[in-house]
Amino acid sequence: MLRRPHLGVMALLLILLGLVALLPIMPPDVAGPYAIKFATRIVIVAMMVVSLDLLIGITGLVSFGHAAFFGLGAYGVYFMSPEAESANVLIAFPVAIALAAGGAALIGAFAVRNKGFYFIMVTLAASQMLYALFHDTRIAGGSDGASINIKPELVIGETSLLDLSNRAALLWLSLGCLVIVYGLSFWLVRSSFGHVLQGIRWNEERMRALGFNTYIYKLAIFIIAGALAGLAGALFAAIDGFVPPELLGWRQSGLAIMMVVLGGVGTLYGSALGALVYNALEETLKNSAVVGPQISDHWPIAMGLLLIGAVLAAPQGLAGWLPRFVPRIGGTNIKTAPMDCAVHAAPVLSVAGLGKVFGGLIANDGITISFEPNKVHAIIGPNGAGKTTFTNLLSGTFAPTAGRIRIGDVDVTSLSVHRRARLGIGRSFQRTNIISAFTVEENCLIAAQAGPLAASGVEMALRATGLEDRRDRLARELSHGEQRQLEIAMLLANGAHTLLLDEPLAGAGPEETQRLTALLRGLATNHTIVLIEHDMDAVFAVADTIAVLVNGRLIAHGAPDEIRADAAVREAYLGSFELIGASP
Amino acid sequence: MSVQLSELAPVAKPLLVCSHITTGYGRATILRDVSLHVAPGETIGLLGRNGMGKTTLLRTIMGLLPPGPQGCILFGDHDITGDRTASIARAGIALVPEGRGLFPNLGVEESLTLGARADSKGRNLWPLERIYDVFPRLAERRKHWCNQLSGGEQQMMAIGRALMTNPRLLMLDEATEGLAPKMRDEIWSILRRVAQAHIATMIVDKNLRDLFDLADRHVILAKGEIVFEGSTDKLRSDDTLIHRWLGV
């Protein structure tokens, strides 16, 4: 998760901010009007880039259309500026921000459904659409751009407090906004909302299975980032009083991504530094007095080569070179509430006539079964019998083509994954599915956040799974068996009373298998466990009931001894079961 | 550190000699100074609990991971240390990886024949007809796409594809993992035919009984080191070894 910056980095940032703030009161031969304007531009771009890092670095959404919201903010100020008088900042800026946020809501509603490459492309296309709209039509000056004749003023009542045509006023206002945007972003990322965003970046599937409606979270941050970019854009419009449509275009979006990556993704301050370094570099390379006319005439080549060098040599960006804040072991403060392990009595999980057809393939066919609470129910069957499909139907990943699913008396057949998770259905995945960049405790914390237990769930889950002394380890540093334990701990912290475990023992060595089966037995005192597993020794040792699926149908359900004795089961599945027990 | 061939290869000239392999990911060391050899036509069981380095060893032999500063891998008459995976494969080592490495967008016959080539002496011992003879299920499915195969058929496909490269050494990672018992039996009988064809094999599998029936010799890895190397009889007769290193 996002740590607070290293003290040295904070000092550096404060010194930079202080220097910029002092520019207007320095003698003109040290900092002339051009320097002040240049500084203002960097401050504004930094603001925009920090808002982009909320998407790219924090949530993992690589937006290639962020400039659209920057541009919308700028056009917003233009729309609010009358021909012959100045607009009031207090009115024009909120409208500009609202315009950007509205645009982000509209685009985000489509875009955040997509992932990876598609997200990149959808945001790119959407911003190009806006660009085409402003460029090809006469909504706001067309391809010539829009001019604001008189720059906005900040007016309260009748008194003008700040006139943005004054360079110093604009710089100070921008600087203030940057500090607010950074502080707001930092606070947001460190809040429980921000924890979820970071969880989405590393493992969205898990977050959804924990009960978070990730779509809403992603859309929310997309709108927030859009609004912040809109604020930056509104300030930008006040620099020259001129808004060209290119401000919305893909080149601007690309430049913003470049600054984020150059600075170092996911640190917030890194991207602001990236904006500073990029613009300073560009300014230097364009200056023939500094680099000579050979380079300054063809500065894009030098810039391109420098950027390529930076990508190849420093994939972590500038922030990778700066000292990092290292969290104290055991440093996170969690208020431990009194423990309440038996959260709520597990209700019966039952399905009736459940069926699922993929194309022509019948994966599940008329399955009717009920799982009594506080028992371990194993589901076995040959490969391709439909076991994982069955789990996916129970968890809500797939919608069934026939039949009903009930938790207690509640019909959940049409509920989504996260709604079911909130009703107490937790599921593990065939491949271990944890948030590897978080610590053990953070994993549990985020799981608890989605459930009814809050912080008390964390302690309970850590204790129940025996991971207490691992709480400050990063999840990716755990052994395979411990990661499996952590996955179960997350379900417990999430407040699940019914655990759907898909091959929890796959890949576990004998010792780990023993530890995990013991854990399952212990949990069965107050949880319902539905277990899909290939390890027959473990299944017969741990299960209270065993259900056998063959070709999508339930052919037997009963106590282990009954299943062992069932001729149909032996014929269809077990075959050479005696041989599987490996001891020679 | 020089390699004493005589010390590693007591009798026949070995096909594969690995010496002093040390491999790791990042800070973690997975294999520590591992040395082993495989004779031509020999079947070897590579055993060990999860995370003990079996897959890492196979991947290192294939050149997918570096063998460490002292590591040296000889195959036949060639030093293949540091060679590219493709050239190691062409020298005559085939790996059927964990997860099978299928090409979902190729047909069964297309993938089988993709890597088909004669061995180093120009002989083609595994033409398509012979593969279909050994895997009649694949012949039935020749026009299907690879992603339409069942788990067992996928494994057959992966083994068949490896055989068509006419390897002198075939390595299988988790040969029967995730397969239903009946399908496992079928895979084992196929591996028996491969062994009879005098192809050296190195098999990783959790199923000791079947592996004992098939393999001549076993190597046990624990925490990245070889803790046992010897014949099936020697291993079978020593319960404490099995319990200590494999925990069954």
Add this chain to the structure above:
Amino acid sequence: MELALVQLFNGIQYGLVVFLAASGLTLVFGILGIINLAHGSFYMLGAYLALTLTSITGNIFLALALGLPLAFAFGAAIEWIFIRHLYKRDHLQQVLLTFALILIFNEVQRIVWGSYPHAVPVPDFLSGSIRLTATLAYPVYRLVLTGICLVLALVMLITITGTKIGRLIRAGESNREMLELLGFDSRLLFRLVFAAGTMLAAAAGMLAAPVESVYPGIGERVLIVSFVVVVIGGMGSIRGAFIGALLIGIADAFGKMLLPGFASVMVYALMAVVLVVRPAGLFGRA
């Protein structure tokens, strides 16, 4: 009605040119996993090669015969110098590096060819028009251009489905490591694919040069449209790129006729609709 027919022809012709460019893009993304923003620069390279080579040889077809191998070699060189370092990196770094390449290519273009637009002549024997109806004539070169694009599309289809290199390309798309394990040097395959993608974009730029004028930044419009086509068709799908490009071409042509000013908006709106109905594109694997 006749105007509609002309626009249909124009749309198909534009769509086919875009297809050539987009197929290169989708191939490079599907197999190498690289988001190549500099792909538009290869289109621009083609256009300017057409300009220079036509002025030397006097004929666009001779220019094509010389230019395509040059573009192929250029692509292979770019892969060797820059792109191969990106295979293990994430999308973000790919975007950054290829964006930086655009800066460099655009500046090099300005140094070599200058900032003014140029025209590339249509060969004399193709400079006439064909009478389609009593009152409607259509330029011969545009028809020939359409034909050449169709032939190239067919050649590509046969290569992908029926040849060994096509099988390797499809295999490399899903599992590069396995290809190595079967004894194929994937470095070589990747370089070939990147060079082929470069050549396809350059071919599009060269063929279209006599129809459009040649100007700086010509590649960037094609780049964005190509991305739209790839998204509509489904990433990595050549067939999808073909259908997507025709859709875009026709939508653009009729957009210009029916809603001037909103033609580009229509193209993006089409993509939005496709994505809502089929999030993985028309022929994409979800």
